[in-house]
Amino acid sequence: xxxLDPRRLSHLRQLEAESIHIxxxxxxxxxxxxxxxxxxxxxxxxxRLAQKAxxxxxxxxxxLHVDTTWKFRAMYEFRDRFCxxxxxxxxxxxxxxxxxxxxxxxxxxSNKYTQVMKTHALLDxxxxxxxxxxxxxxxxxxxxxxxxxRIYSFRDQHGQWDPKHQRPELWSxxxxxxxRGESIRAFPLSNWTELDVxxxxxxxxxxxxxxxxxxxxxxxxxxxxxxxxxxxxxxxRPGEVPRTEVVRFRTLGCYPLSGAIRSTATTLPEIIQEMxxxxxSERQGRLIDHDEEGSMEVKxxxxxx
Amino acid sequence: MAGAVHTDEDEIRADVEAxxxxxxxxxxxxxxxxxxxxxxxxxxxxxxxxDTGRVYEDQLNAVKRASARGATRGAGSEAEVDFSLxxxxxxxxxxxxxxxxxxxxxxxxxxxxxxxxxxxxxxxYTRNMATGxxxxxxxxxxxxxxxxxxxxxxxxxxxxALLGIPHLVACVNKMDLVGWDEATFARIRDELTTFxxxxxIPDVTCLPVSALxxxxxxxxxxAAPWYDGPTLLEHLxxxxxxxxxxxxxxxxxVQYVIRPSLDYRGFAGQLASGVLRAGDEVIxxxxxxxSTVASIDTFEGPIxxxxxxxxxxxxxxxxxxxxxxxxxxxxxxxxxPAVGDRLDAMLVWLSERPLDPGRSYLLKHTTRVxxxxxxxxxxxxxxxxxxxxxxxxxxxxxxxxxxxxxxQPVFFDAYAxxxxxxxxxxxxxxxxxxVAAGMIRGAxxxxxxxxxxxxxxxxxxxRARLGQAGAVVTVGGRDADEAHGRAFLIERVxxxxxxxxxVVDAAAADAVAAAGMWAIVAAPGAGGxxxxxxxxxxxxxxxxxDDEALARAVLAALELGGKRGATEPFD
Numbered sequence: 001x002x003x004l005d006p007r008r009l010s011h012l013r014q015l016e017a018e019s020i021h022i023x024x025x026x027x028x029x030x031x032x033x034x035x036x037x038x039x040x041x042x043x044x045x046x047x048r049l050a051q052k053a054x055x056x057x058x059x060x061x062x063x064l065h066v067d068t069t070w071k072f073r074a075m076y077e078f079r080d081r082f083c084x085x086x087x088x089x090x091x092x093x094x095x096x097x098x099x100x101x102x103x104x105x106x107x108x109x110s111n112k113y114t115q116v117m118k119t120h121a122l123l124d125x126x127x128x129x130x131x132x133x134x135x136x137x138x139x140x141x142x143x144x145x146x147x148x149x150r151i152y153s154f155r156d157q158h159g160q161w162d163p164k165h166q167r168p169e170l171w172s173x174x175x176x177x178x179x180r181g182e183s184i185r186a187f188p189l190s191n192w193t194e195l196d197v198x199x200x201x202x203x204x205x206x207x208x209x210x211x212x213x214x215x216x217x218x219x220x221x222x223x224x225x226x227x228x229x230x231x232x233x234x235x236x237r238p239g240e241v242p243r244t245e246v247v248r249f250r251t252l253g254c255y256p257l258s259g260a261i262r263s264t265a266t267t268l269p270e271i272i273q274e275m276x277x278x279x280x281s282e283r284q285g286r287l288i289d290h291d292e293e294g295s296m297e298v299k300x301x302x303x304x305x
Numbered sequence: 306m307a308g309a310v311h312t313d314e315d316e317i318r319a320d321v322e323a324x325x326x327x328x329x330x331x332x333x334x335x336x337x338x339x340x341x342x343x344x345x346x347x348x349x350x351x352x353x354x355x356d357t358g359r360v361y362e363d364q365l366n367a368v369k370r371a372s373a374r375g376a377t378r379g380a381g382s383e384a385e386v387d388f389s390l391x392x393x394x395x396x397x398x399x400x401x402x403x404x405x406x407x408x409x410x411x412x413x414x415x416x417x418x419x420x421x422x423x424x425x426x427x428x429x430y431t432r433n434m435a436t437g438x439x440x441x442x443x444x445x446x447x448x449x450x451x452x453x454x455x456x457x458x459x460x461x462x463x464x465x466a467l468l469g470i471p472h473l474v475a476c477v478n479k480m481d482l483v484g485w486d487e488a489t490f491a492r493i494r495d496e497l498t499t500f501x502x503x504x505x506i507p508d509v510t511c512l513p514v515s516a517l518x519x520x521x522x523x524x525x526x527x528a529a530p531w532y533d534g535p536t537l538l539e540h541l542x543x544x545x546x547x548x549x550x551x552x553x554x555x556x557x558x559v560q561y562v563i564r565p566s567l568d569y570r571g572f573a574g575q576l577a578s579g580v581l582r583a584g585d586e587v588i589x590x591x592x593x594x595x596s597t598v599a600s601i602d603t604f605e606g607p608i609x610x611x612x613x614x615x616x617x618x619x620x621x622x623x624x625x626x627x628x629x630x631x632x633x634x635x636x637x638x639x640x641x642p643a644v645g646d647r648l649d650a651m652l653v654w655l656s657e658r659p660l661d662p663g664r665s666y667l668l669k670h671t672t673r674v675x676x677x678x679x680x681x682x683x684x685x686x687x688x689x690x691x692x693x694x695x696x697x698x699x700x701x702x703x704x705x706x707x708x709x710x711x712x713q714p715v716f717f718d719a720y721a722x723x724x725x726x727x728x729x730x731x732x733x734x735x736x737x738x739x740v741a742a743g744m745i746r747g748a749x750x751x752x753x754x755x756x757x758x759x760x761x762x763x764x765x766x767x768r769a770r771l772g773q774a775g776a777v778v779t780v781g782g783r784d785a786d787e788a789h790g791r792a793f794l795i796e797r798v799x800x801x802x803x804x805x806x807x808v809v810d811a812a813a814a815d816a817v818a819a820a821g822m823w824a825i826v827a828a829p830g831a832g833g834x835x836x837x838x839x840x841x842x843x844x845x846x847x848x849x850x851d852d853e854a855l856a857r858a859v860l861a862a863l864e865l866g867g868k869r870g871a872t873e874p875f876d
Contacts, residue, residue, distance in 0.1 A: 020616035057565035
């Protein structure tokens with residue numbers, strides 16, 4: 001085999017080189033790019049790749065967190081500390097009107113809630129700041145409709161994705177031409193899988209939110225999922241009594257919509273081991289995808305990441 | 306039915322850190338799966354994902370539910386699981402039961418990580434096939450064992466060759482439906498291998514498989530005891546791809562200039578090919594200025610050597626002017642990229658709106674974007690015969706050979722020598738759509754060189770004056786007298802019709818055509834007549850010795866090209 005060849009890039013280094021190429025290409029071709037920062041492990045990897053792309057300079061774009069106000073407390077703590085330490089410019093955007101209207105994940109259903117608090121808030125923020133390109137940490141292996149997403153995903157003036165009229169994307173020659181008001185969502189992690197991301201986190205010693213590691217946490221079992229009682233806003237249903245269980249999260253989002261898994265994995269190798277042996281795919285922990293078949297595609301058409 | 310294969314499960318349980326360290330050394334292989342409708346492409350990909358343990362239980366359950374609903378076929382008793390459903394992405398596709406866009410799939414084995422480009426096999430989707438093929442190391446082509454090598458199969462192999470894929474694997478699928486007949490397989494293998502080699506693909510392999518049953522996909526099965534070659538997965542895990550990389554010719558397209566302070570100016574980019582070391586002398590294109598590599602920087606610190614496809618940042622010893630779109634090459638290079646503004650290229654037309662030769666497009670090549678127009682369509686590939694035919698149009702899914710004029714020079718290699726510096730896309734500057742994928746063959750005749758005087762009269766200007774585009778007609782005959790007789794007849798007919806034509810020696814033909822004239826060359830023994838290499842067809846009624854009819858047919862073909870030339874605007 002060719003393992004003796006010193007001029008050989010492993011798959012991770014090749015993915016890294018491609019992602020850096022994408023990050024630089026967007027920074028070079030757009031007037032006002034932004035990086036969507038969701039605080040999860042994929043965001044952590046994407047931010048590290050951006051640091052690599054522009055070292056020794058600072059990131060030539062701000063990070064934007066679209067905040068539903070329903071993230072885990074540990075995520076907010078991590079976000080604020082991490083961005084301060086690294087010296088990133090962090091923008092936080094909330095759908096203030098929806099918050100004033102009392103939109104929440106309990107009364108309005110995960111579909112409506114996501115549309116208003118994530119999709120609308122994201123589109124508002126992009127318009128408000130005039131961003132013409134936004135990086136997202138989405139991977140093509142996450143979900144069926146993502147498998148067809150381009151690396152440069154064109155969005156019309158309303159931020160909508162038209163899967164039937166995507167621009168052909170050949171080689172690594174990306175077409176970043178947009179008219180005023182239109183934008184591109186760029187996905188530097190398109191070709192990474194969940195295993196690649198975890199392996200890279202381990203290899204590069206990238207900081208991630210502690211919620212990924214198992215610890216005793218207060219949870220209730222609801223609709224077949226373990227929901228963490230992260231603060232007093234979680235309305236307990238009749239008969240629900242929080243109990244402490246050793247759990248962790250495979251994906252992080254809004255805490256009332258993120259299912260925990262029972263696990264004792266407290267180190268990265270243990271997490272990866274568990275993931276490799278797992279028989280359930282990653283997004284199953286996310287309740288927002290289960291509303292209807294193909295729901296991610298519907299959300300993306302509307303402008304969701 | 307074969308169950309999921311978790312070959313590395315014990316290893317993961319026993320020592321995950323050892324497993325991870327081993328997996329850090331994996332290679333990356335991209336392959337494209339192409340085939341006609343109903344060849345079983347989706348089933349094959351679903352099989353690979355399932356049999357390599359890439360399908361999770363919730364996905365499997367969802368697919369089982371959908372299979373039971375009979376989404377794409379009547380619930381078969383043989384196959385409880387419709388493997389093709391693993392790969393169905395978009396709603397419209399699920400509704401129509403077809404695949405309408407390129408999708409990317411991922412799986413891994415202890416040896417390699419794989420990226421699959423799953424491309425639709427309908428005739429009208431050449432566009433998607435080219436997209437998936439553009440980044441592939443390997444093309445997997447599906448052939449239905451009952452149908453053999455079809456025109457579409459040849460088209461797919463041709464596109465794989467056109468996009469420069471060095472390794473082709475033909476899976477002769479549905480072997481179970483022909484009773485695993487060895488002779489059937491051998492006949493298809495021989496036909497396909499001969500054809501594929503003819504297209505220039507260096508490495509061709511054929512496998513007998515049944516995607517539905519999983520035979521010879523990830524597992525050997527016992528259906529074909531006569532077959533002793535690898536399974537598809539074994540082949541994909543071992544096909545040598547290291548040697549496909551070009552580590553000889555240094556090409557570093559500058560992507561971005563990093564300038565955090567007055568003392569630091571780094572040129573960031575991804576090495577397209579070659580090796581770069583600190584201390585190397587380099588030349589910056591287009592300026593031609595020389596400098597030395599002061600350091601190669603990465604986030605982790607400086608490194609002594611970098612090679613393709615690494616993303617790096619280069620600092621130079623001298624303050625020379627370099628910006629995005631420029632390219633660094635080795636000072637002592639044996640092979641330098643061509644520098645010029647005229648390209649001879651193959652185009653795959655990707656847009657519903659046909660090529661408009663009167664219009665200028667944006668051409669993106671490496672990190673450089675220039676305005677460009679297509680000066681001439683030199684021929685369009687006939688989808689049935691795969692031979693170039695004269696044409697005046699290039700429409701969706703057409704493949705054509707064209708002459709392109711860039712408004713600023715680009716630095717390029719032939720696509721056959723270097724995929725990264727031989728490829729470009731065309732963007733419509735009004736709609737911003739990506740309208741074509743281009744593969745450079747070389748500079749066009751008479752192209753301006755970086756160091757020589759430039760032509761002052763453009764081909765478009767010549768066309769406007771002469772009312773015709775230059776062309777070479779080769780005319781055959783049983784002997785020299787007959788060939789020359791026909792050549793002079795064509796000259797007479799063309800002259801009488803008001804054109805500029807001359808019978809010339811073969812050696813002079815290109816120069817005469819470049820001057821805008823019709824060069825007519827007598828080629829005894831060749832039979833018939835060819836216009837710019839493409840056969841000129843006689844009217845069905847005419848006999849083969851009707852020289853007059855031949856001359857008229859040639860004139861008609863020439864005028865078709867000439868009229869187009871005359872109406873084209875020029876800058």
